Amino acid sequence: MTAQELLERLNLLDENERIEAKRADETLMHRSYRSHASVQIIRYSNRLEIRNPGFSLKSPDHLGEPGSLPRNPKLAAALYDTRFAEIEEVRELVVALCQHRDCHAEELALLLARNVETVRQNYLRPLLRAGRICMTRPDVPNDPEQAYRVVEERP
Incomplete structure (x- = not known):
């Protein structure tokens, strides 16, 4: 059991923190590790913005369409296998x-x-x-x- 799962079971994370944790997991799959820039997570009163270094792997013609192209397929597979991104x-x-x-x-x-x-x-x-x-x-x-x-x- 991961620390996050344990905290969720103990109800120590509120719903917003759970949402943020899930988004952070997705960030790992899609971030560029070639850049030394940091991932920025900005919490506003009405939304959460995550800014990843790098660029989208989707062409501009396909932005907004369903589906994604993980930048790190092996990491994405590990996250799916461990139930982080299902x-x-x-x-x-x-x-x-x-x-x-x-x-x-x-x-x-x-x-x-x-x-x-x-x-x-x-x-x-x-x-x-x-x-x-x-x-x-x-x-x-x-x-x-x-x-x-x-x-x-x-x-």
């Missing part, structure tokens, strides 16, 4: 965010730094199918005001 963990993060308040897909995309369609396809739809979250407006699934909330557990 889709399932991001789904758990979505559930945690939706526990606090109703969340729109666009908000989740910004928080997770992912394309909104990726958020819908990889996280929201599977969580809806699993009955972990529900739509706030199930009768109008494509409503621009559609948001998602955690399904309350029945006693």
Whole structure:
């Protein structure tokens, strides 16, 4: 068990710190180790910015599209193998965010730094199918005001 997992089990990290820890893991996969510049993590009141040295491996024509190209595939594989960077963990993060308040897909995309369609396809739809979250407006699934909330557990 990692120190982070132990702290999470002891509930010593608040939700924002858990989100920041996940983003830091992703930073390791994508940073350029050829540059001696430091990774900058800047916490604003409404967002977290992570600035990596180097440049994007995606061409400008493909920026904003789902998916990423890890700069360090072996490190990325190790992080995936040790469960630091799995889709399932991001789904758990979505559930945690939706526990606090109703969340729109666009908000989740910004928080997770992912394309909104990726958020819908990889996280929201599977969580809806699993009955972990529900739509706030199930009768109008494509409503621009559609948001998602955690399904309350029945006693």
